[in-house]
Amino acid sequence: xxxxxxxxxxxxxxxxxxxxxxxxxxxxxxxxxxxxxxxxxxxxxxxxxxxxxxxxxxxxxxxxxxxxxxxxxxxxxxxxxxxxxxxxxxxxxxxxxxxxxxxxxxxxxxxxxxxxxxxxxxxxxxxxxxxxxxxxxxxxxxxxxxxxxxxxxxxxxxxxxxxxxxxxxxxxxxxxxxxxxxxxxxxxxxxxxxxxxxxxxxxxxxxxxxxxxxxxxxxxxxxxxxxxxxxxxxxxxxxxxxxxxxxxxxxxxxxxxxxxxxxxxxxxxxxxxxxxxxxxxxxxxxxxxxxxxxxxxxxxxxxxxxxxxxxxxxxxxxxxxxxxxxxxxxxxxxxxxxxxxxxxxxxxxxxxxxxxxxxxxxxxxxxxxxxxxxx
Amino acid sequence: xxxxxxxxxxxxxxxxxxxxxxxxxxxxxxxxxxxxxxxxxxxxxxxxxxxxxxxxxxxxxxxxxxxxxxxxxxxxxxxxxxxxxxxxxxxxxxxxxxxxxxxxxxxxxxxxxxxxxxxxxxxxxxxxxxxxxxxxxxxxxxxxxxxxxxxxxxxxxxxxxxxxxxxxxxxxxxxxxxxxxxxxxxxxxxxxxxxxxxxxxxxxxxxxxxxxxxxxxxxxxxxxxxxxxxxxxxxxxxxxxxxxxxxxxxxxxxxxxxxxxxxxxxxxxxxxxxxxxxxxxxx
Numbered sequence: 001x002x003x004x005x006x007x008x009x010x011x012x013x014x015x016x017x018x019x020x021x022x023x024x025x026x027x028x029x030x031x032x033x034x035x036x037x038x039x040x041x042x043x044x045x046x047x048x049x050x051x052x053x054x055x056x057x058x059x060x061x062x063x064x065x066x067x068x069x070x071x072x073x074x075x076x077x078x079x080x081x082x083x084x085x086x087x088x089x090x091x092x093x094x095x096x097x098x099x100x101x102x103x104x105x106x107x108x109x110x111x112x113x114x115x116x117x118x119x120x121x122x123x124x125x126x127x128x129x130x131x132x133x134x135x136x137x138x139x140x141x142x143x144x145x146x147x148x149x150x151x152x153x154x155x156x157x158x159x160x161x162x163x164x165x166x167x168x169x170x171x172x173x174x175x176x177x178x179x180x181x182x183x184x185x186x187x188x189x190x191x192x193x194x195x196x197x198x199x200x201x202x203x204x205x206x207x208x209x210x211x212x213x214x215x216x217x218x219x220x221x222x223x224x225x226x227x228x229x230x231x232x233x234x235x236x237x238x239x240x241x242x243x244x245x246x247x248x249x250x251x252x253x254x255x256x257x258x259x260x261x262x263x264x265x266x267x268x269x270x271x272x273x274x275x276x277x278x279x280x281x282x283x284x285x286x287x288x289x290x291x292x293x294x295x296x297x298x299x300x301x302x303x304x305x306x307x308x309x310x311x312x313x314x315x316x317x318x319x320x321x322x323x324x325x326x327x328x329x330x331x332x333x334x335x336x337x338x339x340x341x342x343x344x345x346x347x348x349x350x351x352x353x354x355x356x357x358x359x360x361x362x363x364x365x366x367x368x369x370x371x372x373x374x375x
Numbered sequence: 376x377x378x379x380x381x382x383x384x385x386x387x388x389x390x391x392x393x394x395x396x397x398x399x400x401x402x403x404x405x406x407x408x409x410x411x412x413x414x415x416x417x418x419x420x421x422x423x424x425x426x427x428x429x430x431x432x433x434x435x436x437x438x439x440x441x442x443x444x445x446x447x448x449x450x451x452x453x454x455x456x457x458x459x460x461x462x463x464x465x466x467x468x469x470x471x472x473x474x475x476x477x478x479x480x481x482x483x484x485x486x487x488x489x490x491x492x493x494x495x496x497x498x499x500x501x502x503x504x505x506x507x508x509x510x511x512x513x514x515x516x517x518x519x520x521x522x523x524x525x526x527x528x529x530x531x532x533x534x535x536x537x538x539x540x541x542x543x544x545x546x547x548x549x550x551x552x553x554x555x556x557x558x559x560x561x562x563x564x565x566x567x568x569x570x571x572x573x574x575x576x577x578x579x580x581x582x583x584x585x586x587x588x589x590x591x592x593x594x595x596x597x598x599x600x601x602x603x604x605x606x607x608x609x610x611x612x613x614x615x616x617x618x619x620x621x622x623x624x625x626x627x628x629x630x631x632x633x634x635x636x637x638x639x640x641x642x643x644x645x646x647x648x649x650x651x652x653x654x655x656x657x658x
Contacts, residue, residue, distance in 0.1 A: 015586050016578070058574075058593055099398075223574070228560050229567045233394045233403075262570065263597050264563040264638055272556050337590055344583035371587030371612070 003347065005356045007314030011347055012303040013340040017064075021071035025306055028291065028299030029061060029336070035286045036065060037078055043216040043254035044084045049246065051281050054220075054258045056288025059337025062258040065288075066091040066220035070112075075218075085211055088113065089218035094226050094238075101234045102193040102241045103174060109200060109219075115169050119160050121207045121214075126155060128212055141205035143248055144198040149186060151202060172199075193241045201248035208252035220256045227273045228265055235273065243277050257282065293325065296334045300324055300343065317347070318358045326360050331372040342372050377415050377500060377528075379490055381509040382425040382483045384533050385418075385451065389443055390433055391557040400442035404554075406537070408450065409545050416454045417494070419463070421486035423455045433564065458493060466493040474517055484514035491527045502526035508536050510637055533558065534644050538652065548654045555645050562641060565633040569596055569626040576620050585619075588612045592627065601631055 003010055017024060026033060039052050054062045069075050070089040079087050090112035095104035125134050134155060142148040150171070157165050164184075171180055176189020190196065204217045227235050246255065259270060271279040291299060301324070303309065304316055318324055328334060331342050349366045350358055367373045380388075385407070392402045410416060426447055431440045467489040471478050477485040487507055494500040505528040509515060515530050522530055531539070537551045546554075560567075573593045577586060588610055595603040607613065608627055617624055 013583075015583060016580065058597070059590060226571065228563075229571060231395060232391075232557055232560075233396060262567075263599070264559060264566060264642075269556060269559070272552070333594075338587075341583050341587035341590060345587060348583060369584065371584055371591055371610075 006317040007311050008309050012309040013344045024068050024072050026068050027302035044082050047251050049253035051255045052284045053282050054256050054286050058260050059335045060288035061336045084215040087216045088214050091220040093222045094224050101238045106196045116160050122155050124213050137206050142202040147198045197244040204249050216252050218254045222258045224257045225260045290335050293328050296328050323360050338372050342370050345370050377417050377505045379487050384508045417456050418454050419486045419490040422483050425483045462497040463493050488518045503528050548656050562638045565629050569630045584612050
């Protein structure tokens with residue numbers, strides 16, 4: 001389908017993230033953006049770890065925000081504005097399908113921040129602070145002798161192409177066969193939830209030590225509301241793990257918990273799942289409120305004007321703002337997902353019907369096709 | 376004190392308590408046996424029959440099913456009272472005469488009401504000693520008059536039963552709240568299944584219209600707008616969604632027929648307990 005007729009390179013109202021994730025675009029929704037960036041700024045500049053609850057209805061843009069700050073260079077811009085060291089941000093969806101929920105979470109963590117990355121970052125710490133200090137750091141942050149041994153093994157390795165590195169990698173991914181353990185000189189496999197918490201905490205604490213290599217480590221835990229659909233003991237196990245992990249990472253961690261409101265799950269239920277300790281730490285809340293009509297209008301115009309989508313020199317695909325408003329007034333409660341879906345349909349219909357301008361008359365011809373249109 | 380439990384209560388007390396670790400099942404609190412140690416749990420044969428036919432409904436794995444089946448035949452069978460048939464029959468007839476809507480509906484609740492009467496009139500159970508435990512608000516409405524007028528005892532919900540147990544120190548107050556939260560989860564399963572299926576489907580490549588219809592279904596389910604959901608199911612685009620996911624139609628069907636009143640009643644109960652129930656831990 002060619003969007004050129006509408007003066008566009010492609011559909012700006014994407015329903016799934018683009019292939020090139022660094023091209024994820026933020027449009028409008030300025031209040032949410034400011035709130036998130038204030039939180040990130042606080043994390044970059046101050047020491048204490050924090051939990052922030054991202055609260056909003058389905059389709060309000062929480063996952064999008066996680067991707068935007070994890071995959072694009074916006075985070076680096078914020079870091080630069082504040083003259084701080086880099087920040088690391090990763091998005092992990094609440095594991096739901098596995099019998100070993102902590103192991104699955106840890107695998108997702110390593111999927112975003114691999115042992116190769118950790119290895120290279122530890123090399124940087126070594127250069128920055130010296131091996132002796134790094135060893136002291138590892139001892140101080142691991143809470144656990146065997147985890148300290150693992151990390152010391154890692155910094156002793158010459159290159160990530162060596163055999164030892166691949167053995168260590170297997171070990172980190174849960175390989176606890178005798179051969180691997182003996183050759184690494186480690187007594188036990190990594191299969192205990194608390195040890196995983198210790199390992200993650202130690203890694204994050206080391207790489208953010210004195211905010212030198214990284215100023216903050218950000219984790220977005222997406223779809224946290226689904227904790228009530230996870231098998232009861234797995235849910236208990238996961239929140240216990242989360243508590244341990246956060247307790248042990250007392251500095252430089254920012255955890256965003258994405259929470260979609262559901263009819264049968266309210267704030268109090270969430271507190272029960274999180275437990276007293278985490279609830280009392282998750283004081284900050286960012287409200288992904290539904291945008292007003294004017295905010296939605298800005299969102300749409302910014303997307304259509306974005307240079308990723310607009311062919312230079314072309315006019316807007318809409319004849320005027322009134323046309324956009326006419327749609328917005330007729331599709332009920334507004335949220336980003338609904339706007340993206342409705343305007344994608346409008347653009348597709350325009351292409352099918354050979355229109356090069358979206359007008360109120362045209363909208364009136366296709367209201368049947370716009371699913372969200374109020375009858 | 377006798378507690379006579381309806382099928383749903385027994386299923387809930389077992390299922391909510393079920394723990395699965397490394398493929399091995401066990402009960403975390405084992406409520407029934409703890410109650411039975413101090414009080415007497417009794418059920419008429421009809422409940423046992425219903426139990427055998429329904430216990431697997433919300434269980435997901437073969438291990439869980441096997442475990443509960445075992446538990447039922449090993450422990451629950453001890454609660455079954457082999458009633459004197461002609462005496463029980465006359466109680467049953469009395470309840471049917473006073474509650475005509477149950478004449479053609481031979482269900483567990485009917486049998487429990489009759490059983491309470493039977494225990495009091497034919498056996499040597501004193502007045503106010505038989506308590507009927509059910510979360511079925513229709514049964515509560517239907518039988519509370521009979522229980523009061525005949526001095527049989529009270530009709531209580533599962534949460535009431537556990538709260539009462541907390542007074543006797545059989546479980547803690549916090550465990551009651553924990554149970555309530557888990558029961559809510561259990562009661563909202565049909566809702567969660569539909570919502571989750573839509574979320575998973577939305578991550579796949581869909582046309583804007585398919586995605587739009589799914590969002591509408593999500594919102595209508597979230598708002599309990601059943602009429603609108605019926606309309607969505609007949610939308611021309613829904614045929615295409617069905618081709619991508621066969622399950623979605625069944626899930627909407629289940630959602631439309633599920634009675635979510637129980638969740639709402641439970642939510643009200645939880646907030647009442649939190650605000651008005653006196654517990655030492657609140658002092």
